[in-house]
Amino acid sequence: MKSKATSFDIAYRAGVSQSTVSRALRNSPLVNEETRLKVQAIAKELNYKVDKNASNLRSQQSSTLALLLFEDPTNDDSLINPFFLSMLGSITKACSDKGYDLLVSFQQMNDDWHAEFEDSNKADGIILLGYGDFLDYEEKLIQLIEQDTRFVRWGADVESLPIVSVGCDNFHGGYQLTEHVIMNGRKEFAFIGEASSHAPEFFDRYLGHCKALKDHKLAVDETKQFDAISTEESGYKAAESLIKSGAKFDALFGASDLIAIGAMRALLDNNYKVPEDVAIVGFDDIPMASFTFPPLTTAKQNTKLAGELLVESLIKLINEEEVKTTLMPTSLIVRKSCGS
């Protein structure tokens, strides 16, 4: 490996001081146009690149954002949840648009992950993305706040803490989906997905769902709510439990697409017809959702916009501008799984 050119090499060739080289390369207005051009030409010729470690060390900032993707320890070797994967994609794009590098890291929920990156000066701030038990997660958030770490997170607003979140209007999404199914003539709903403060997003969807039922004078039957985490397998198992329970239902609300897809499989395997016997809705609009049979009606979370908002909010936070928590609308995507 050839030894790399430094700003001194350029200074020597250009016949100026190293300070001037540094200024010229950073397009400082202090430097003479002609000098700047000469320096930049030589830099290009030598294939010179600023040493980021040195410049970050000196200027005490890194132009790097860290993305912490954490997951429930339970689903260890499986692939990443497709919803988060597409968030990852959009965050990566948004970062490069804004001129930031992105450091990506996976963490188990129980790891000691708080602020490793920011403390070590590798990143100016952190984006948190993940799933798992919210109550465990909340403790970590409190630690981050205590350390004055700059971070934003994807998820439902946490009113009790001063945190910038970007999330979807889960309540409204749940309401909208349920109302759509009611309009298609269904009356007896099952809900699959954890509906408690351990999973605030799912809980909000459930509450929206219940509100829609009440507004349409339909009964809420809590015995038809079955817990599940956001995997196909978990959705499949919960749907089996639902079937075994003998409960009557002509509609099923999966708290996420993955759950809905798993549940759809369970129903099909048990000779139910979708949507004739049971209408199904999911939540997220992951790429698979349009490929199920029948294609899944769902509430789309706009991951592209979400990634941009997350990155923009974090950059504002770093620059000490004012930032507020954002609630994005969801949009109803009607496909065939509800029979219309």
Added chain:
Amino acid sequence: MKSKATSFDIAYRAGVSQSTVSRALRNSPLVNEETRLKVQAIAKELNYKVDKNASNLRSQQSSTLALLLFEDPTNDDSLINPFFLSMLGSITKACSDKGYDLLVSFQQMNDDWHAEFEDSNKADGIILLGYGDFLDYEEKLIQLIEQDTRFVRWGADVESLPIVSVGCDNFHGGYQLTEHVIMNGRKEFAFIGEASSHAPEFFDRYLGHCKALKDHKLAVDETKQFDAISTEESGYKAAESLIKSGAKFDALFGASDLIAIGAMRALLDNNYKVPEDVAIVGFDDIPMASFTFPPLTTAKQNTKLAGELLVESLIKLINEEEVKTTLMPTSLIVRKSCGS
């Protein structure tokens, strides 16, 4: 934001020199057990983290790998190809398993992306992942080699250049899929996907496909090969051209799952029955493939293993160990799209 603790702060409190603190924190055997424990205790108490910029600058290495995900400028705002997205997931995991950080970046093929990361000392080496015209790409590879950049890439072996690649046995995969369809009684194949040195992976699949036809005494009809890049849309359009050409075919080989899925839609929209009228196969086994209707028979590329191999190979390269190009086997995933 509280000002961060430095090694001098720890030194002061521990009553030792800063050098000793540095040694103790790095578990140097040179340091007394008792001293080490004391230093580490104080570090923990102060919530101290080594400043990576400083340590990297001094030691001239970073424990960071860079992932360059580049894409054809043509499909700008669309989402990332799901196949590469799952590679991204597995690479991220493999990096964290190996104790490396991962810097992720998107690049357009025509950007001046070569070695940006390594030259700027932010990463010890680079993983290249992407699609686009191979001949453009090849020039970049040559530049990287000339600069002595350490990198590995996903893709077909490039025999003419000293590059470490990790890729699948595309030829054999193409052979296997085609043979499978022949065994199901099909005789007239169309192939959708660019089959030239601009797209070596697709080309290898095509060559494997042709070899299988020959081995089974079936004719290769080049007029039934239609170019397409790896998107649903491109597959859809190519399939439309195929249909309009009036050619007879009872089997269709999509050079990727995305192409096959787009082609399947085009066929369905034109009142073909799959698999009754036309058997379809794809390549990759992306998550969607099992959700199409009918589910898609395909050749699985093991992205989990690929990610691990890519990371391991790059680390070996960095440590100046010997590394060879790896060819991974594909596995035939039989679903319903070929009628069996």
Added chain:
DNA sequence: CTGAAAGCGCTTACAG
């Protein structure tokens, strides 16, 4: 086993 000192390659007051 420990400490004093040099130096990684920059950025940025400070002085002119």
Added chain:
DNA sequence: CTGAAAGCGCTTACAG
């Protein structure tokens, strides 16, 4: 507009 100098926070010979 330019240069000399300090210093970011570490690691690592060197000397003891």
